[in-house]
Amino acid sequence: MNMSRKRSAGVTLVATSLVLAAALSGCGSSTAASSPSSSGSSSVSPSSAADSSGAPAGSAPAGKLKVAMVIKPLDNTYFGAMAKGAQDQAGKDGVALTVVAADNVNDDSGQAAKLNAMVTAGYDCYIVNPTSQTNLLTGLVPVSKANTPIVNLDLPIDTSAATKAGVKLTTYVGTNNETAGAAGGKAMISQIPAGSQVAMIGGLVGDPGSNARMKGFSDTVQGKLKVVQTVAADFDKAKAKSAANTILLANPDIKGFFTPSGDMALGIQQAVNEAGDKGKVAVIGVDGTQDQLKDIIAGGEPAAVEQFPYLMGAQSVQACVAAKAGKTVPAKVETPVLVVTKDNAQAALAAFPAPPAGFTVPNPFK
Numbered sequence: 001m002n003m004s005r006k007r008s009a010g011v012t013l014v015a016t017s018l019v020l021a022a023a024l025s026g027c028g029s030s031t032a033a034s035s036p037s038s039s040g041s042s043s044v045s046p047s048s049a050a051d052s053s054g055a056p057a058g059s060a061p062a063g064k065l066k067v068a069m070v071i072k073p074l075d076n077t078y079f080g081a082m083a084k085g086a087q088d089q090a091g092k093d094g095v096a097l098t099v100v101a102a103d104n105v106n107d108d109s110g111q112a113a114k115l116n117a118m119v120t121a122g123y124d125c126y127i128v129n130p131t132s133q134t135n136l137l138t139g140l141v142p143v144s145k146a147n148t149p150i151v152n153l154d155l156p157i158d159t160s161a162a163t164k165a166g167v168k169l170t171t172y173v174g175t176n177n178e179t180a181g182a183a184g185g186k187a188m189i190s191q192i193p194a195g196s197q198v199a200m201i202g203g204l205v206g207d208p209g210s211n212a213r214m215k216g217f218s219d220t221v222q223g224k225l226k227v228v229q230t231v232a233a234d235f236d237k238a239k240a241k242s243a244a245n246t247i248l249l250a251n252p253d254i255k256g257f258f259t260p261s262g263d264m265a266l267g268i269q270q271a272v273n274e275a276g277d278k279g280k281v282a283v284i285g286v287d288g289t290q291d292q293l294k295d296i297i298a299g300g301e302p303a304a305v306e307q308f309p310y311l312m313g314a315q316s317v318q319a320c321v322a323a324k325a326g327k328t329v330p331a332k333v334e335t336p337v338l339v340v341t342k343d344n345a346q347a348a349l350a351a352f353p354a355p356p357a358g359f360t361v362p363n364p365f366k
Contacts, residue, residue, distance in 0.1 A: 067320050068123040069099040069313075070115045071153075072131060076105075077289050078262075078309050081353030082129065082154070085313030093321050098123070108135035115139040125149040125320035133158040133208075137165045144168045149323035151316045154309070155209070169331075170323050173315045175307050176334045177209050180286045181216025181260065187303040187339045188217070188256050189224055191282040196255035197228045199247045201268060203235040203260055210235075213260035213286055228254065233264055240264035244271035248281070255281055262287025262304065269300045288340055290352055296345040306338045310353035311361060322365035333364045 069086055072079045083099050090097035100118060102111035111131050116139045118126070126143055128150065130136045137157065143150055149170040156172055188198060200217065203210035218227055229247055233239040244257060248271060257268045265285025272281045278300065285292065288306020295301045312335050323329050338359060340348045347356040355361065 064094060064096040065125065065321065065324055066096045066123045067098070067125045067127060067317060068115075068118040068121075069097060069127040069129075069316070070111060070118060070136065071099060071101045071127075071129040072105055072111075073103070074099075074101045077353075078287065078307075079129070082309035082313040084353060085308075085310035085315075086127065086317050087313075088310075089314035089317040093317060095317055095321065097317065102131050105131055108132050112136055112139055119143055123148070124324055125151065127151045127153055127316045127320065128157070129153040130155055130157060134161045137161060137167055140167045141165055149320055149329075151319045151323075153312055153316045171319050171329045172332045173312055173319060174335060175312075175337060177212035177260075178216035178219075179334070180305050180307065180337050181213035181218075181258075182220045183216075183305045183337050183339050184213070184258050184284045184286060184303075185217040185220025187284050187305065187341075188258060188282060189221060191284070191302050192225070192255040194224055196225050197251055197253050198225050198256040198258060199229040199231075199244075199251065199254060200227060201240050201243050201247075201257060201259045201264055202230065202232045203264070205232045210260045214258070217258045225256070233259075233267075235261050235264060237263045237267035239267075241267035241271045244268040245275070248272070248275050248277065257281065257283045259283075259285040261285060262289040262292045265301060265304065266291055266295065269295060273300070286337075288338070288348065290349065293340060293345050293349040293352065296340060296342055297349065299342075303339055303341045306340050306348060308335055308338075308353075308355050311335050311355060315364065318363050318365045327365065329365055336361060 067090065069083065071083060074080050074083055079101070086097060086099070100114040108131050112135050115128065115136050119139055119142055126148065128136050128140070133156065140150055144167045152169050152172045154174045156174065157169060162169060198221065200214050202214050214230070221227065228251055231243050233243045240259060244267070248254060259265050259268060262285050265283055269283045272278060272283055283301045284303050286305040286307065288304045292301060292304040296304060315333060315335065319329055344356065351357060
């Protein structure tokens with residue numbers, strides 16, 4: 001799950017082809033190339049949206065499965081890749097896909113309003129990547145009552161709240177955040193001497209994804225490395241850099257930093273470089289964005305834990321197809337992660353946002 005803080009407009013898949021291209025080839029970081037900004041695309045309301053076949057929202061050529069995707073900001077590389085994966089899979093499966101996005105990652109009410117409009121238009125399946133664990137529940141109530149499949153993507157909806165609201169989720173597709181953190185821990189152990197001091201720079205205090213990643217990391221390095229400090233930097237690149245500067249000054253023997261965010265990893269690496277510690281202090285972050293992969297190739301970060309939001313998007317469409325075909329769908333599908341080092345960074349970058357050659361994942365819904 002990407003921990004981003006950047007703004008984007010709610011748009012349809014067809015209308016956002018240029019936005020997606022820019023997002024996937026542009027900033028390449030988990031939140032953007034810099035700290036939060038107000039850049040984005042022009043807004044298209046759901047009521048005037050077109051699906052991937054060019055038909056108005058809620059309509060599709062006869063026989064085509066109509067799928068609605070409600071997602072986080074599309075001008076963010078991570079969510080742009082997610083939408084691209086869904087788009088590509090929809091094309092393969094002959095699905096009419098419509099995508100709308102939140103204006104920013106805190107746009108709880110705005111994203112909910114866009115879902116409501118999609119529900120009014122009527123679709124055969126709903127893929128939801130919420131801005132919070134509860135903001136889309138009210139809109140999903142009529143969907144659930146109609147027994148329409150609901151695929152929860154990336155950020156898990158609060159299951160207790162969903163049960164109370166009468167919302168039944170068909171399946172969840174996303175990264176196991178503790179597994180991602182554990183992969184980062186294993187990578188760190190391989191990069192620095194046993195017993196070395198490390199620090200963790202997390203996202204927002206209380207954020208479940210960030211905390212799960214840090215738990216996975218700390219549990220893995222326990223007894224092998226010494227975590228001397230843990231701070232929060234709000235998923236902000238500049239704040240992460242500042243926090244790393246402070247930690248480096250206070251702990252001159254530190255050998256590594258772990259962070260749950262690719263964008264924060266870039267900020268931390270900047271602090272390490274400016275302190276003259278490039279190659280001496282390892283920075284490992286989750287996400288595996290384009291800029292992280294480029295930094296690994298350039299000799300900066302020694303490793304990154306790459307998620308595959310592209311694969312998440314593709315699998316969410318596969319889940320809709322399977323559910324509407326009456327197949328038994330697993331309640332949870334964990335998308336894999338890949339530790340990227342200098343050895344495989346070029347291959348990962350060449351394939352981005354899709355998994356690199358040889359890293360194949362079968363359809364879990366067949």
